[in-house]
Amino acid sequence: MYKLINAAALALLLAFPAQGGAESGNPETAFNPAFSLILSGTYGNLQQDASVPVTGFVMNPNPGHGQGFNLGESEMGISANIDPQFRGEATLALDPAGGVSVENAYVQTTSLEDGMNLRFGRFFSSLGYLNEVHAHAWDFSDPPLVYAVLWGNQLGEDGLQFKWLAPTDTFIELGGETGKGRGFPGTDRAKNGGGEGVLFAHIGDDIGIEHSWRAGLSWHSTHATARASNNVPDRRNTPGGVSDAFSGNSQTAGLDAVWKYAPNGNLRERYLKVQAEYFRRREDGLLSYDTAPAGANITDRYANTQNGWYVQGVYQFMPRWRIGGRYDRLEPGVAQVGARNAGNVISDYGYQPSRTTLMADWSPSEFSRLRLQFARDLSRKGQPDHQLFLQYIMSMGAHGAHRY
Amino acid sequence: MHKTLFTFFLLACCNLAQAALNVFACEPEWAALTQELAPEASLYTATTALQDPHRIEARPSLIARARRADLAVCTGAELEMAWLPLVLREAGNARVQPGQAGYFEAAHYVTMQEVPSRLDRGEGDMHALGNPHIQTDARNFLPVADALAKRLMQLDPANAKEYRQRLASFDSRWRAAIARWERQAAPLKGIPIVVQHQGFPYLESWLGLKEVATLEPKPGMEPGANHLAQVLAILQQHPARMILRATYNDGRASTWMSERAHLPQVVLPFSVGGSDRANDLFGLFDVTIARLLDALAQGSAQ
Secondary structure, rough: HHHHHHHHHHHHHOOOOOOOOOOOOOOOHHOEEEEEEEEEEOOOOOOOOOOOOOOOOOOOOOOOOEEEEEOOEEEEEEEEEEOOEEEEEEEEEEOOOOEEEEEEEEEOOOOOOOEEEEEEEEEEEOOOOOOOOOHHHHHHHOOOHHHHHHHHHEEEEEEEEEEEOOOOOEEEEEEEEOOOOOOOOOOOOOOOOEEEEEEEEEEEEOOOOOEEEEEEEEEEEEEEEEEEEEEEEOOOOOOEEEEEEEEEEEEEEEEEEEEEEEEHHHOOOOEEEEEEEEEEEEEEEEEEEEEEEOOOOOEEEEEEEEEEEEEEEEEEEEEEEEEEEEEEEOOOOOOOOOOHOOOOOEEEEEOOOEEEEEEEEEEOOOOOEEEEEEEEEEEEOOOEEEEEEEEEEEEEEEOOOOOO | OHHHHHHHHHHHHHOOOOOOEEEEOOOHHHHHHHHHHHHOOEEEEEEOOOOOOOOOOOHHHHHHHHHOOEEEEEOOOOOOOOHHHHHHOOOOHHHOOOOOOOOEEOOOOOOOOOOOOOOOHHOOOOOOOOOOOOOOOOOHHHHHHHHHHHHHHHHHHHHHEEEHHHHHHHHHHHHHHHHHHHHHHHHHHHOEEOOOOOOOOOHHHHOEEEEEEOOOOOOOOOHHHHHHHHHHHHHOOOOOOEEEEEEOOOHHHHHHHHHHOOOOOEEEOOOOOOOOOOOOHHHHHHHHHHHHHHHHHHHHHO
């Protein structure tokens, strides 16, 4: 049947020369490849030392905040179809201190059928909702606390991703990833096979023309080897803390949901966007206490369950103007510490970090945005912080399509 | 659940070859045109006339609908660049990717206007390929319908005869309608107008309307108080007869101007579904011409 159709199609194609599917279609073809540059920067006014980590999450990343004037990461994006089968995209982050890091560099298939998509290279994992969103498209100048401490802002991996979209009117997407495991909570490895895995499911739809939503489930599993943390406070009150190293399994489950409303579905005038995400991580393995050369170096079992969530809303009350609020909360958990380290490692910090953030931004055009953000940060026990940020985000070059 | 699975397997493995074409129309005018040429097609319209077509998001529902489409019918000329490339990429459907027969761009078949000689975002939201609002000139539907019918024949050769017949029927009805609209719109020739967004160059050149000012200082920018004051000053020098805006445009700036400059405000449907009577392509232009003539009469009466 197919062959017959193809033969007939070919005959028709020959009958109508110069009219075939020759559309350029994609703005990316206007310049080959499409090139874009994001310029961003912040002015931060903090009352507390930003290098102090979130209480109970000392062995997690602490991206912190910049004080005073800071050039944010300028981001250079290059993308193009490689051939009829593949499309490539690279995002290079230009570090203010000098140097270039590869944020994304991946190849995506464009010729697969039946809802299949394959991606390989370095990319932001599709877990959660915010993880795939680049910093310049965030609704606040910093990521939610749960992303900062559980994923080091964002989980990026070297690996491959396969996803499948169900042939239904409701959006149902299932996917899996396997990668090296270089991003926190994993550790870089030089071995055959994959060091981490992600499974995710997304479901979404419209309700009438004014509402749309997406919800997701994700699961991440990795293994850490000698994942080092410095300046970790201990039960002996060692001045400046000690260095610890964790080796073991890390498994994280996540829930995410986003709902958007726009009168008449017209985003230009007004819209409301509400999103919430929850992650819960279980780590089980061995903790080496005080790994400094002359340190105690005691290794014993360590297991902990941490979780965190945030909920945020952004309201565009008139064209170009938006306001937003966000509430963050973390639960550091009570760690099970092996007997040999019971007198060394703090198992219960007895504190739930939280933060309340408000922002207002103004976008003179689709290509520029100026933001004022204020946060009451209670993420560090005994150090309440009032944080003020001014931020600019400007984009030049190709007009990229934004994720939902 | 069983039913869903069953449907899935049918779709996945057995390919119901005789099933009608599944069409994903980016804008309502192309859905309406597809409806004229392929009334049996299963049709999904991604946007409505109440939405600013520049500002659509790649919503999950759009990706899900593009997944099963045999043909995507869109304007092109960068109108959909903020969302369509992502929708098509995420859909996992090779048939509707740009460059494939299942991807149709209307702007490809008409003569584009306002193609910028200089690309500079300092000039606002520029479209490198020209102004994409081609659906405001009824004449543009003739070449687009012709090309779309050919595309439908290419994708669904079994029904080529029907497509050819419907194209012939649409073509003759449309030509007759154009002649009627042009007759009705004759008094509009040379009439000076103000527009909110540069959304009507094709309508203007078709009916001979003369655009003397734009409420948006630059394409896509919000009309500010300073600019509106300037426009008001221009209007004192070069009086206009009416202010045009699309249904999806916010009415505050044009209402303000309408009151100050004592000009009637014309809200045009802009696309099918943009007003009560604009239910199909014929209704779209009936309403458009009628509203323009009403405003002209209103202005003369004052």
